Amino acid sequence: MMKKIGWQGGRSQFIVRSSEIDARGLATLPSLLTYMQEAAWDNTATLGISIYDLLEKGLTWVLQRMRVEMFRYPKHREELTVETWASGQEKVFLHRDFRLYSQERELLGQATSVWLVMDVAKRQMVAVPDFITAVAVAPGRASLPFAKGKLPVLAEVAYEQHTTVRWHHTDLNRHVNNTWYLRWALASLPVELLEQAYLRELDIIFRAESTLNDTVVAAASPAFESNTYLHRLYNQLTGKELVQAKSNWKYEPTKLN
Numbered sequence: 001m002m003k004k005i006g007w008q009g010g011r012s013q014f015i016v017r018s019s020e021i022d023a024r025g026l027a028t029l030p031s032l033l034t035y036m037q038e039a040a041w042d043n044t045a046t047l048g049i050s051i052y053d054l055l056e057k058g059l060t061w062v063l064q065r066m067r068v069e070m071f072r073y074p075k076h077r078e079e080l081t082v083e084t085w086a087s088g089q090e091k092v093f094l095h096r097d098f099r100l101y102s103q104e105r106e107l108l109g110q111a112t113s114v115w116l117v118m119d120v121a122k123r124q125m126v127a128v129p130d131f132i133t134a135v136a137v138a139p140g141r142a143s144l145p146f147a148k149g150k151l152p153v154l155a156e157v158a159y160e161q162h163t164t165v166r167w168h169h170t171d172l173n174r175h176v177n178n179t180w181y182l183r184w185a186l187a188s189l190p191v192e193l194l195e196q197a198y199l200r201e202l203d204i205i206f207r208a209e210s211t212l213n214d215t216v217v218a219a220a221s222p223a224f225e226s227n228t229y230l231h232r233l234y235n236q237l238t239g240k241e242l243v244q245a246k247s248n249w250k251y252e253p254t255k256l257n
Contacts, residue, residue: 009085010043016078022194026073029186029199030179033066036098036111037179039082047135051172055120059129062118063178064093067147068202070109072102079103087143092116092127097144112144120173123209151203151246154230158221161188162236165214175209176216181243185231188218189247197227197249204245210235216242227251 012035020031044050044061051061074080081101088095094115100108116125117132163184171177182204186194210216215236223230227250233243 009083010039010046012039012042012082012084014038014080014082016074016076016080018076021076025076027075027078029068029070029202030182032070032073032100032109033068033111033179033182035080035082035100036084036113037063039084039098040096040113043084043086049132049135054117055172057129058120059126060118060120060173062116062125062173063113063206064116065114065147065205066111066178066202067113067204068109068111070198070200072106072108073198074100074102074108080108087112088146089128089133090146092125094128094132095143095146110144112147114147118173147203151205151244152223152230154219154221154232154244156221157219159188159190159219161218163216163218165210165212165216167212170212175211176214176242178204178206181206181216181233182245184216184218185220185233185243185245186247188220188231189229193249197251199247200250201248202245204231204243206243208235208240208242210242 014035016027020027022028041050054060082098083101084096084098086094087097096113096115098111100110102108117128118124119126161184165176169176169180216233217236218231218233220229220231222228223246225248228246228248231243231245231247232241234241
């Protein structure tokens with residue numbers, strides 16, 4: 001049974017920088033995911049359960065899944081607000097939601113995510129500690145539908161890209177940061193798609209770690225659904241699956257920029 005934990009949400013402001021846009025002058029989805037995770041960091045810091053607080057106890061946060069829906073991509077220099085709040089708990093899975101707003105309070109996008117707590121030394125997931133579940137604040141935001149269920153399996157590979165993990169791909173947890181996986185997944189797609197369409201929906205599951213000097217293979221192929229692609233990232237040496245994702249694209253620039 002799901003346990004509602006009602007953490008207090010937070011708001012963080014961002015300005016889209018030149019290093020975070022594509023050739024059309026719009027923020028990339030990996031950049032927006034970085035904003036969301038920074039906002040989550042801000043919120044957990046105010047509650048005393050940031051990644052730094054966890055690291056002092058030999059633990060850390062790990063993103064397990066994220067489902068994103070975009071309505072409009074912000075432009076270069078546009079200011080936006082990310083609102084985030086913890087929306088529930090199911091066993092070892094902690095849910096956190098996000099909404100992105102323009103200065104005029106236009107809803108640009110929204111996302112729901114699933115987080116786990118990992119033992120840094122053992123590199124294993126652990127039960128949610130009491131000092132996290134004990135954070136008691138008033139609820140007040142309705143949760144988005146949780147990201148659940150299996151994604152279709154990528155059967156035949158149409159596009160593929162290989163990348164060797166370098167130092168700047170890794171983060172505080174000493175493994176590849178999740179936004180790099182997304183960049184590699186998207187980079188494997190045809191340039192024509194990236195130039196002409198907009199990523200409307202993304203469901204991405206992070207299954208395993210990769211570390212320095214690993215070679216990551218990003219494979220993709222069109223799905224049965226129109227303008228939809230399946231993605232699979234795996235370790236070239238071991239064949240171990242690292243990421244599974246599904247992306248949906250729209251050729252409707254008037255609605256997304």
